[in-house]
Amino acid sequence: MTPFKLTDELVAEIEQLIENQKDTTLESLLEEVHYADVAEIINELNEDDATYLIKLLDSDKTSDVLIELDEDLREAILGNLSTKEIAEELEELDTDDAADIIAELPEEIVQEVISEIEDKEHAKDIVDLLRYDEDSAGGLMAKELVKVRDTWNVLACVKEMREQAENVTRVHSIYVVDKDDILMGRLSLKDLLTAATTARIKDVYIPKVDSVHVNEDPEEVAKIMSKYDLEAIPVIDGIGRLVGRITIDDIVDVIREEAEKDYQLAAGISQDVEADDSIWDLTRARLPWLILGLFGGVAAAVIMGNFEEMFRQYTVLFLFTPLIAAMAGNVGVQSSAIIVQGLANDDIKGSIGNRLVKEMLLALLNGLILSAILLLFTWFWKGDFLTALAISTSLIAVIVVAGFIGTFIPLFLDKRGIDPAIATGPFITTSNDIFGILIYFMIAKLILGI
Amino acid sequence: MTPFKLTDELVAEIEQLIENQKDTTLESLLEEVHYADVAEIINELNEDDATYLIKLLDSDKTSDVLIELDEDLREAILGNLSTKEIAEELEELDTDDAADIIAELPEEIVQEVISEIEDKEHAKDIVDLLRYDEDSAGGLMAKELVKVRDTWNVLACVKEMREQAENVTRVHSIYVVDKDDILMGRLSLKDLLTAATTARIKDVYIPKVDSVHVNEDPEEVAKIMSKYDLEAIPVIDGIGRLVGRITIDDIVDVIREEAEKDYQLAAGISQDVEADDSIWDLTRARLPWLILGLFGGVAAAVIMGNFEEMFRQYTVLFLFTPLIAAMAGNVGVQSSAIIVQGLANDDIKGSIGNRLVKEMLLALLNGLILSAILLLFTWFWKGDFLTALAISTSLIAVIVVAGFIGTFIPLFLDKRGIDPAIATGPFITTSNDIFGILIYFMIAKLILGI
Numbered sequence: 054m055t056p057f058k059l060t061d062e063l064v065a066e067i068e069q070l071i072e073n074q075k076d077t078t079l080e081s082l083l084e085e086v087h088y089a090d091v092a093e094i095i096n097e098l099n100e101d102d103a104t105y106l107i108k109l110l111d112s113d114k115t116s117d118v119l120i121e122l123d124e125d126l127r128e129a130i131l132g133n134l135s136t137k138e139i140a141e142e143l144e145e146l147d148t149d150d151a152a153d154i155i156a157e158l159p160e161e162i163v164q165e166v167i168s169e170i171e172d173k174e175h176a177k178d179i180v181d182l183l184r185y186d187e188d189s190a191g192g193l194m195a196k197e198l199v200k201v202r203d204t205w206n207v208l209a210c211v212k213e214m215r216e217q218a219e220n221v222t223r224v225h226s227i228y229v230v231d232k233d234d235i236l237m238g239r240l241s242l243k244d245l246l247t248a249a250t251t252a253r254i255k256d257v258y259i260p261k262v263d264s265v266h267v268n269e270d271p272e273e274v275a276k277i278m279s280k281y282d283l284e285a286i287p288v289i290d291g292i293g294r295l296v297g298r299i300t301i302d303d304i305v306d307v308i309r310e311e312a313e314k315d316y317q318l319a320a321g322i323s324q325d326v327e328a329d330d331s332i333w334d335l336t337r338a339r340l341p342w343l344i345l346g347l348f349g350g351v352a353a354a355v356i357m358g359n360f361e362e363m364f365r366q367y368t369v370l371f372l373f374t375p376l377i378a379a380m381a382g383n384v385g386v387q388s389s390a391i392i393v394q395g396l397a398n399d400d401i402k403g404s405i406g407n408r409l410v411k412e413m414l415l416a417l418l419n420g421l422i423l424s425a426i427l428l429l430f431t432w433f434w435k436g437d438f439l440t441a442l443a444i445s446t447s448l449i450a451v452i453v454v455a456g457f458i459g460t461f462i463p464l465f466l467d468k469r470g471i472d473p474a475i476a477t478g479p480f481i482t483t484s485n486d487i488f489g490i491l492i493y494f495m496i497a498k499l500i501l502g503i
Numbered sequence: 504m505t506p507f508k509l510t511d512e513l514v515a516e517i518e519q520l521i522e523n524q525k526d527t528t529l530e531s532l533l534e535e536v537h538y539a540d541v542a543e544i545i546n547e548l549n550e551d552d553a554t555y556l557i558k559l560l561d562s563d564k565t566s567d568v569l570i571e572l573d574e575d576l577r578e579a580i581l582g583n584l585s586t587k588e589i590a591e592e593l594e595e596l597d598t599d600d601a602a603d604i605i606a607e608l609p610e611e612i613v614q615e616v617i618s619e620i621e622d623k624e625h626a627k628d629i630v631d632l633l634r635y636d637e638d639s640a641g642g643l644m645a646k647e648l649v650k651v652r653d654t655w656n657v658l659a660c661v662k663e664m665r666e667q668a669e670n671v672t673r674v675h676s677i678y679v680v681d682k683d684d685i686l687m688g689r690l691s692l693k694d695l696l697t698a699a700t701t702a703r704i705k706d707v708y709i710p711k712v713d714s715v716h717v718n719e720d721p722e723e724v725a726k727i728m729s730k731y732d733l734e735a736i737p738v739i740d741g742i743g744r745l746v747g748r749i750t751i752d753d754i755v756d757v758i759r760e761e762a763e764k765d766y767q768l769a770a771g772i773s774q775d776v777e778a779d780d781s782i783w784d785l786t787r788a789r790l791p792w793l794i795l796g797l798f799g800g801v802a803a804a805v806i807m808g809n810f811e812e813m814f815r816q817y818t819v820l821f822l823f824t825p826l827i828a829a830m831a832g833n834v835g836v837q838s839s840a841i842i843v844q845g846l847a848n849d850d851i852k853g854s855i856g857n858r859l860v861k862e863m864l865l866a867l868l869n870g871l872i873l874s875a876i877l878l879l880f881t882w883f884w885k886g887d888f889l890t891a892l893a894i895s896t897s898l899i900a901v902i903v904v905a906g907f908i909g910t911f912i913p914l915f916l917d918k919r920g921i922d923p924a925i926a927t928g929p930f931i932t933t934s935n936d937i938f939g940i941l942i943y944f945m946i947a948k949l950i951l952g953i
Binding site: 087089211214215242246247279280281282284301302304305306308309312313315316317319320321322326327328329332335336339340342343344346347349350351353354355357358361364365368371372373374375376377378379380382383384386387389390391392394395398400401408411414415418419422423426427430434477478479482483486490 | 661664665696730732752755756758759767770776790792794801807822824830832836837839840842858865868869872877880928932933
C-alpha cells in the first residue's frame with residue numbers, strides 16, 4: 054500500500070477545481086481516496102470550499118468525512134447545511150457517531166434534524182444515545198450490534214444475523230439475550246462457523262461474557278478492554294439488559310486522548326490544544342500555568358529578600374539558588390510522573406507510607422551522589438570547604454523533600470478522587486522551587502552559623 | 504461483570520495453599536479466573552511459588568499467563584522449567600507471543616526448545632518470526648490468519664476457513680491470495696455470511712486492502728491502523744506476499760508504550776521503569792537527567808559569578824533569578840510539548856520558519872502580560888521603577904527566547920531523524936535556565952547602565 058500523502062500541490066489543485074466548479078473531475082479524483090484522507094484534505098480548505106465538497110460528494114462518504122474533521126470546521130460546515138442535508142449524513146452513520154454530531158448542533162434545530170431522518174429505528178437509537186453523559190460508557194457505545202435469542206438454533210441464528218449484519222459495520226461477537234433482552238452470553242463468529250446448523254444456541258453459546266455498565270468511566274472501559282484483549286464489549290443497563298456495545302477503535306481514541314491530556318498537563322498546558330490552533334487558544338491554555346509560575350517566582354523572591362543580610366556575607370550562596378530550584382523541580386517532576394503513571398496503570402500497590410519511604414530512600418541515594426559532585430566542584434571553585442558543605446548538604450535535604458512532595462501530592466489527590474495528573478509539571482515545579490529555596494537558606498544558615 | 508480485584512488476602516490465601524500443596528483447591532480456585540488476573544496474582548508471588556503455580560495449572564492457561572507476567576519474573580520462571588515444559592507452553596501460544604518468549608530465552612536452549620515443539624508447522628512459523636527486528640511490523644505480526652485462494656467458490660472457502668479458523672483466536676478478515684501467495688484483497692466475514700454459497704471468491708472479494716511492509720516501523724503501523732480504523736492489517740514482504748497480520752490489541756500496546764515513553768522523557772526518566780521497580784533501576788533511569796540538571800545549575804552559578812559586582816549594587820536583581828529561570832523552563836517545556844505532540848500526530852504542517860514566528864508571537868503575548876504583572880509588583884515592592892523595568896523587560900526577552908528554543912530544538916531533531924521527545928523535560932529546562940539567566944543579566948546591565 055502506498056500511503057496517502059497530503060501535499061500543498063494537491064490542496065491547491067482541489068481549490069482550483071472547486072473555483073472552476075469542475076464537479077466531475079473532483080468526484081473522480083476523490084472517489085478512490087479513503088474518507089480519512091479526504092478529511093485531511095478538507096481540513097486544509099476554507100469553510101466555503103469545504104462545504105462545497107461535502108455537498109458535492111456522496112453522503113455515504115461525506116458522513117464518515119464529517120466525523121474525522123476538526124471540530125471547528127465541522128461546526129461551520131453543518132451550519133451551512135439544511136436540516137434535511139444533515140439528516141441524510143446522519144442516516145449513513147453509526148448511531149454513536151450520529152449522536153456525537155447531534156450533540157454539537159444548535160439546540161433549536163436538533164428536533165427538526167431528528168424528524169428528517171427517514172429510518173425511524175435509526176432515529177430512535179440515536180435519541181436513546183443522547184441521554185447518556187458523553188464521558189461514560191453510554192456516551193461511547195453504539196446501538197449497532199448483532200444479538201440472538203438463546204432459544205434459537207444455529208440456522209435461524211445465521212439467517213437473522215445476515216439481516217442484522219447489514220447494519221453493522223463490523224461483527225465482533227454475537228450477543229445472546231433472553232426474552233427480556235438480558236445479556237446471557239456470547240457466541241463467536243468462529244464458533245458459529247464451526248457449529249452444526251441444527252445445534253441450539255443455548256447449547257453452544259459461551260455463558261461468560263465481560264460487559265460494562267452504561268455509566269462506567271471510559272478510562273475504566275479502556276483498561277478492561279486492553280487488559281482482557283477485547284475488541285468489543287457489550288454495555289448493559291442497571292438490570293442487565295443489553296443496550297449497546299463499545300468497539301476497540303473508540304477505545305484507541307480514548308487511550309490516545311488520555312495520554313495527550315496527561316502529557317499536556319505535565320507540560321503545563323491546561324486545555325486540549327494543537328500546534329495549529331490560534332495564538333489566542335494557545336495563550337488561554339498556557340497562560341494560567343505561567344501565571345502560577347510567576348507567583349511562585351515572586352514568592353521565592355520575597356523569601357530570598359528575608360535572607361539579604363546573609364547573602365551580603367556569603368554571595369556564593371546566591372549563585373546556587375537556580376541550581377537548587379532546578380534540582381528540586383526536576384526531582385519533583387520525576388517522582389510525580391512515576392506515581393501518576395503507576396496510578397493510571399493500577400500499578401501502585403501497598404500503603405502510601407511504604408511508597409513515601411521508598412521514594413525518600415531513592416531521593417537520598419540520588420541526593421548523596423549529586424551532592425558529592427557538587428561538594429567537590431564548589432570546594433575547588435571557591436576554596437571554602439564549609440560553604441561547599443553547606444550548599445551540598447542543603448542539596449540532599451532539598452532533593453529528599455522534593456521527592457516527598459512529588460510522591461505525596463499525586464497520591465493524596467488520587468485518594469481524594471482528583472485527577473493526579475494535574476499535580477505534575479508547573480504545579481510541582483513551582484511548589485518545589487519555593488520549598489527548595491527555603492530549605493536551602495535555612496540549612497545554609499544553620500551550617501554557616503549566621 | 505464484577506471486575507476482578509487483587510487483594511492482599513487473596514495473595515496470602517494462595518501462598519498458604521501453595522505451602523500446604525493443596526493442588527486441587529488451587530486448581531478449582533483459579534479455574535474461573537481470567538488469565539490476565541491470574542498473571543496479576545502471580546506477579547505478587549516469589550519465584551518458587553510462581554513456578555509452582557505455572558507447573559500446576561493447565562498449559563493452555565499458563566501460556567497466556569506467562570505473556571502477561573512482569574519480564575523479570577517470567578525469565579525466572581522459564582529458568583525453572585525444562586525445555587519440554589517450555590515447548591508445551593509455546594505450543595499453546597499464538598506465533599507472535601511464542602516468538603517473543605523465545606527471544607527472551609538463553610541462546611543455548613533455544614534450539615532444543617524449538618525441536619521439542621510437536622506441531623512442526625507452528626515451530627516453523629515461530630522460527631520465521633524470529634528473523635524480524637522486534638521493532639518492526641515483522642516483529643509485531645503473527646502467522647495466524649485465514650487466507651483463501653481467489654479461484655475458490657464461497658462453499659469451498661467456508662470449508663477451508665473452518666479448518667484454518669481452529670488455529671486463529673480471532674478472525675477479522677479473510678485474506679485473498681493468488682497461487683504465489685501474493686495478497687490480492689480481502690473478504691469480510693460479513694460478506695461471506697451474506698454471499699451465495701456458489702459465488703466465486705474472485706467475484707465477491709474486495710480488491711482494495713490496506714497492508715504494511717514487514718519492515719515498517721510499529722509506530723507507523725499504529726498510525727495507519729488508527730487513522731483508518733482497522734482492527735487487523737495484513738503484512739507483506741518485498742514482493743507483496745502475505746507473510747502475517749497485526750491485530751489491534753498489539754497496536755493498543757504500542758500506543759500505550761509510546762505514550763508512556765514520551766511522558767517519562769518529558770519528566771526526565773530515561774528508561775522504561777515502573778513505580779514498583781527496584782531503587783537501583785529507578786536511580787539508573789533518573790540520575791543521568793539529574794546530573795544534566797546539576798551541570799546546568801553549575802553553569803548558571805559560574806555565569807552569575809561573573810556578575811557579582813552588579814549584584815552587590817542591585818541585590819534585588821538576585822532575588823528574581825529563580826523566577827526568571829523558572830519562567831524560561833516553563834515556557835520552553837510548553838513549547839516543546841506542543842511541537843513533540845504535533846510531530847507525533849503528523850499535525851505539524853508548513854515551514855519551520857512560520858512555526859517559529861508563530862511561537863515567538865505567542866511568547867511575546869504571554870511575555871507582555873506576565874511582565875506587566877511583574878512590573879507592577881516589583882515597582883510597588885521595591886519602589887524603584889527602573890529596576891522593576893529592567894526585570895520585567897528581561898522577562899519578556901527570556902520568554903521569547905525560551906519559546907524559540909523550545910520550538911526549534913524538537914523540530915531540528917525531528918528533521919535529523921532523532922526522536923524529538925528527548926528534547927522535552929530536563930533538557931529544555933536546563934538549557935533554558937542557563938540562557939534565561941544570561942539574558943536576564945545582560946539586559947538588566949544594559950537598562951541599569953552598570
